[in-house]
Amino acid sequence: MLPEETDVLVVGAGPTGLTAALTLALRGVRVTVVERLARPPVTSRAAVVHAYTLEELDRVGAGAPLVARGILSPGFTVRDRDRVLLTVPFHDLPSVHPYALMVSQAVTEEVLTDRLDSAGVRVLRPYELTGLDLDDAGAVATFTDGATVRARYVVAADGMRSTVRERAGIPFVGPAGGGESFVLADVRVTSSLPHDQVSLFLDRAGPLVWAPLPEGVVRLVAAVDEAPADPDVAHLQALLDERGPTRRPHRIQEVLWGSRFRLHHRVAATFRAGPVLLAGDAGHVHSPAGGQGMNLGIVDAVDLGTTLADVLAGGPEVLLDGYAARRRPMAEDVVAFADRLTRLATVPSAARPARNLLLRLLSSLPPARRRIALRLSGLAHRPAVTPEPGAVPASPPR
Template sequence: MSLPTRTDVLIVGAGPAGLATAIVLAEAGVDFVLLDRQAEGANTSRACVVHARTLEVLAELGVTGRLTELGVVVPTFTVRDGATVLAHVPFGGLPTAYPYTLMVPQDRTEAVLLARLREAGGDVHRPYEVTTVAGDDTGVTVTTTGGTVRAKYVIGADGMHSVVREQAGIGFTGATYAESFVLADVRMSWPLDREEVSLHLSPEGVTVVAPLPGGDDHYRLVATVAEAPEHPGIADIQSIVDARGPEGARSRVTEVVWSSRFRVHHRVADHYRAGRILLAGDAAHVHSPAGGQGMNTGIQDAVALGRLLARVAAGEPDALLDTYETTRRPVATAVVAFTDRMTRMATLRPRPARLLRNTVLKTVFSLPQAREKLAYQLAELAAR
């Protein structure tokens, strides 16, 4: 698709945040262009947790039912150390129509969002890479590898290494965790119930295992490793589950469907707006995968921002867009703080500290109020 030379809103990045914003704008009749530097189908599994608050938001866009059909409904979160269950957190009592976590790979989520966007009359322009972004009082000029577009507003939904954010001169404050992370979709025998996402604590590091759609042996594994290989294979994953899985239960990895390694940052953009340039998703905040909060927060950003832009396009004051940062940035800083606490707690290595942590966790989460509070926080219902 050739790029138009002018539009009201230019969205850079067609991940979940960019697609969700585009759906809102398309439904509101706002002229927009959504572009992405990747060819269609170049996305991968990546984020696969969709929480209750995000399902509420996506229901308003008409996609939650479709996602649920493609995913695995998981009603429980557990924290374990070997054979010991330190916390058993059910989502069933949450005050929502979606009292569970939905496990669905990101490429499927993006496919559902793209189909919904096309139903609304929109689409993605590919592959166009942004090279420069220059804003002034009346609009923003964006130069890409395939042409130049003049827009009234630009949304940077182009990920952690956002060109839009960098070109706008917005800082991205934070740091990087020392450990690398293994991320893998695998086929394996696993002794725990497929109705739980389990967080395993061990001296070797933290590991999360969650069921994925596509068969009873299909799982997502996330694990901290001092220096992970670029493409973890069967032997790498097998060594992780052997060392960190439930004691007394052998798990056998038979296939690595997809794998990656990555370094985890915890950063929040200093501002979500610079004139007519705004940020959403990973361009605005990144953090530990603990709790599966990242994509969820980004989608919620996107829908909130899309609705504000639709109101401005309909004639409300431009100053309305200032409320985007005041409402959504505190959500991101809280998520970063929460996931950082979870990560640091989970990656304790000294034995005395681990024993104390385990005792505290088991005592605290024996209380129903503590279990309910953690379920509510993981589900991001406080962000309503």
Template structure:
């Protein structure tokens, strides 16, 4: 497939070459289904963004022939701890989960995209760049995508894997109900000395907001924190202040590799399909980064949709995947609200209850299974 010349027709047009679009393309390529994968960027975004791949997603990537290469690039972590200051409230272990991948794989998103792209090229596919889709019109026989440059592509189906502000979703007239959190989120990949070490993911509670600290490859850590109003590019001093406030005496930040801020929404598309227009990933659902579920749910959407197209059972796709998104949005929303409550009464109740319930094996297993998304097979 020529990565620059746009063909006139295809069976499936995929808009957006992030992890969701790439996973769908790999699934279709492996099944021998003709597709064109479009992206508006001249090259993939070389930024960290999503930092964890969960067990169910690794199972999917294994079926796509991409898990081994990704595991080589990542860091295997099977422990999750919840603290308030230095006091441990809960501990969870992924190592007993019923999966070939009983852990969370910590790996920057650009590595996940690189592995999926390499696998796509092994199967004879590639990304057509840069092609910005400006509109999509469907009729009884197919969909016509019009590029910002005026070129067109005719497809039997078009899939919006083009994020929260999806052009395909808008063209399909599909609603995107939900809301936004009042606080903003800071993401930063840093080098630092961190007292709990590199063998666990830590969730820190504090009256000022939550902070998640997770190890990444190359001796880095991912820091995710809620703040009232984050700067556009949080620097080392800013991240240090957050950690001094919420995990006093436990972190010394020595450098910032990458940082960003964003506002988080919690929304689910009213439908995943309108005729020949379909949605997957962030075009279909967005939610809090608590638990690192977003990219994982999108890759699983892509695999389910690709199989549904290949096996001519498209009607099954929404029935299988939209309830998953609703559950993920609800789960991450509960986690976020519990972690970020500023009510002294609710914080006290939370900190009393968590150590009690986390001693119950069934509770720990249920929470680990939910985070690993193994309920969604």
């Protein structure tokens, strides 16, 4: 049941909303989390948690249980069919997590929900926000059943089509048009590719991401002209035949689930409008190339939760402007990076030899590989600060 009032109302119980709520709850803030879906989804897009994201999850005690349930990937490769153009190793990252963690977003949400339950906060479902009135004391949120909640602050973690962002009047800036079409699926497949390494296949028709998950599952994500609502073995096999290896081709044995989605490259005009603060896809969306979307949202959430807790503990309101000023440039940078990766994949045939030569050159230069690893891992955005007392890093399972 909804409370009449709360200090912080978090709208959306995906990874971003759950992380924001957990960060606040651990600081003793009175937080309420609402979600329009009646139950958590068992399928999801994101499949990788990067090093910097894991460091941030360590701060809220979610790193270790998540690491225990995933695959530790030592690196990332960029390929053109059978040719490895670029290898990016993670083993020497300046982090307690020198790897990328391969794990389904559904598992990430489960771990965060368990931690939130332990902190005494339950996700309230299903509650769909339909109205938001802002005033000097905060905001009043209205839901489909007519219930209202007064909150000092509202966190918009309700995704790309954020109702909170729209009700707050914040523009979502980006190119016009229908957006990129993607197909995604979890499959079982016979393959010679490493079972612990993400590969990005470049093809004129669009990029194909190959991401291994626990229990022998592989996540496939591919940009296509028009994705089917329910991709089957034949459709996914055709994508692998078109873009994957040719010498030892993959063979899909089973499709566990499949879906489609469209993505734009957009960033909110501001991440704050009075008592409303944006995080995750409510503030930024982009291509899945590089696996940055969920990761950026989780880092947003820890920053926002920490900042809000500081303000509610007596800190100056201007700290919230600092959050918005930090996160929006980060979002623009990540959106631009994902866009460059996508354009790199789809260069015309005449330019492919030059592109491939450039990537091979980068692969041969350790400083260049390191810079790319820092970008992919998120560590390029990590502030140079001393870890907070009491933060316990997650150790890789033995």
